[in-house]
Amino acid sequence: MHIEALDHVNIITADLDATCAFYAELLGLERRDAPPPLTPGTAQWMHDTAGRAILHVNSLDCVRAYDREVASGPTGSIHHVALRCVGHSETVAQLDARGADYQLNLVAAIGLRQIFTMDPNGILLELNFFGD
Numbered sequence: 001m002h003i004e005a006l007d008h009v010n011i012i013t014a015d016l017d018a019t020c021a022f023y024a025e026l027l028g029l030e031r032r033d034a035p036p037p038l039t040p041g042t043a044q045w046m047h048d049t050a051g052r053a054i055l056h057v058n059s060l061d062c063v064r065a066y067d068r069e070v071a072s073g074p075t076g077s078i079h080h081v082a083l084r085c086v087g088h089s090e091t092v093a094q095l096d097a098r099g100a101d102y103q104l105n106l107v108a109a110i111g112l113r114q115i116f117t118m119d120p121n122g123i124l125l126e127l128n129f130f131g132d
Contacts, residue, residue, distance in 0.1 A: 001087035001094070007128050008045075010056040010079040012070045019057050020044050029055065035109045038062065056082075065105040066116040066124060080116070080124035088113055088129040 013019040020031045023046045034043035034056065042062035045053035058064070058079070070079060085091065095102045095117060102117040115127040 001085055001091045004084045004086065007082035007084040007126070008054050008056050009081065010058065010126075012058050012060060012062075012077050012079050014060055016042070016044060016057060016059045020046060023055055023057070035107065037109075065107075065114065066103055066126070068124065080126045082126035082128055085127045085129055086132050088115070088132045091115055091127060091129075 011019060023029045024031055027046075029046035029048060031044050032047055032053070033040040034045050034053075038058075042059045044057045046055035046057060047053050060070075064079070066080070068079070070076060092102075092104075092115065095115070100117055102115055105114040105116065106112070107114065111131055113129045113132065115129075117125055117127070119125060
């Protein structure tokens with residue numbers, strides 16, 4: 001496996017509209033509805049000028065493929081770090097060989113296979129594989 005790029009940062013918030021407005025106004029990001037099965041009322045993606053969804057902003061009650069407690073305070077609202085990757089099968093095999101806990105997810109609407117796993121520090125990683 002190799003990393004192609006940082007895919008996005010996911011932010012969990014009690015105020016979806018204010019958070020999206022902040023990033024739109026400060027960074028010039030464009031707010032768009034997240035793809036199904038997420039809903040516009042609970043998930044918005046903030047896109048850069050190249051059309052990449054670099055921030056995923058979710059309400060507290062948004063359904064998550066990998067659910068976990070989110071604490072308030074510094075960095076507590078960051079739910080996970082996502083990396084765009086290639087080598088899905090090899091990655092699953094590596095995780096199995098390590099005896100690591102992980103969860104697989106499919107977002108069929110956009111042809112995305114995901115692997116969720118924790119790093120040794122408890123940071124949730126979302127490994128994204130498009131067309132792989």
